[in-house]
Amino acid sequence: MLSLIRNQIDSAAKLGLQVVSYNSAMDDSQKRTAEQSILSGQVDAIIVSPEQLGQSYFAEKILNQISDNIGLFVVDEAHCISDWGHDFRPDYSRIVRVLNNMPNNLPVLATTATANNRVVNDIKAQLGERLAIIRGSLTRKSLRLQNINISNKSERLAWLAQNLKNIHRHRYYLRKND
Incomplete structure (x- = not known):
């Protein structure tokens, strides 16, 4: 997962975007640097691991302070939210609680490539009825x-x-x- 995050940050930098990560693999110094960048508004995007969303420090000291400035909340691997998902991770349930404390008009994008109908319905039930579902075909020229x-x-x-x-x-x- 960490190599994927680094890859996403590097790709964003090539587009001129400033992206920081906040995850449990970071030491205190790295977290403080990320926090300063986030709170000073120097970043375009933040990649946060679901495990960090459950930390009261992150929620209270960072997320609450920037919640009005978040333009889009993205949940990758959204099938992990569902109890029915094959990759269910309890830490993903924290995302639902975090979203309940965010402004009601905050756009949410949840992506997954591996959700069957039961998982999609469970995700919708957990994230709320305002969630619009767009499903593409699994048949693609690239596969x-x-x-x-x-x-x-x-x-x-x-x-x-x-x-x-x-x-x-x-x-x-x-x-x-x-």
Whole structure:
């Protein structure tokens, strides 16, 4: 998760955006630096781990002070909110409590690529009826699945060595024959 956060911050910087993270992997000095940037209005976005939302210090000292200036609250991996989700994380339930303490007109974007109808309905029930649901097709031109049956380990390794240069563009999943 931390490498994903760093990647998102680096990508935002390339767009000229100042983004900071606030998570449990940070030491006190890093948190203080992030807090100063946040409270002084020097950031365009904050990436906060759900675990930090449950910390009363973060909620009282930071979130409450900036809540009127938040333009969009984004929940990534929203399926984790749902008790029905395959990746349910109790820390995500804190998001619902945080949103209940935010201004009622705060726009909320919840994203997930892995929610079935039951999970979507549970997320909607927890985040509120004002949530608009937009669902795209799982069928996309950028996704392709292909099976390659190769009978033994040495042939699989030879195939992999020959095709490794193409794997960055295509994902191959090798399955041993039963």
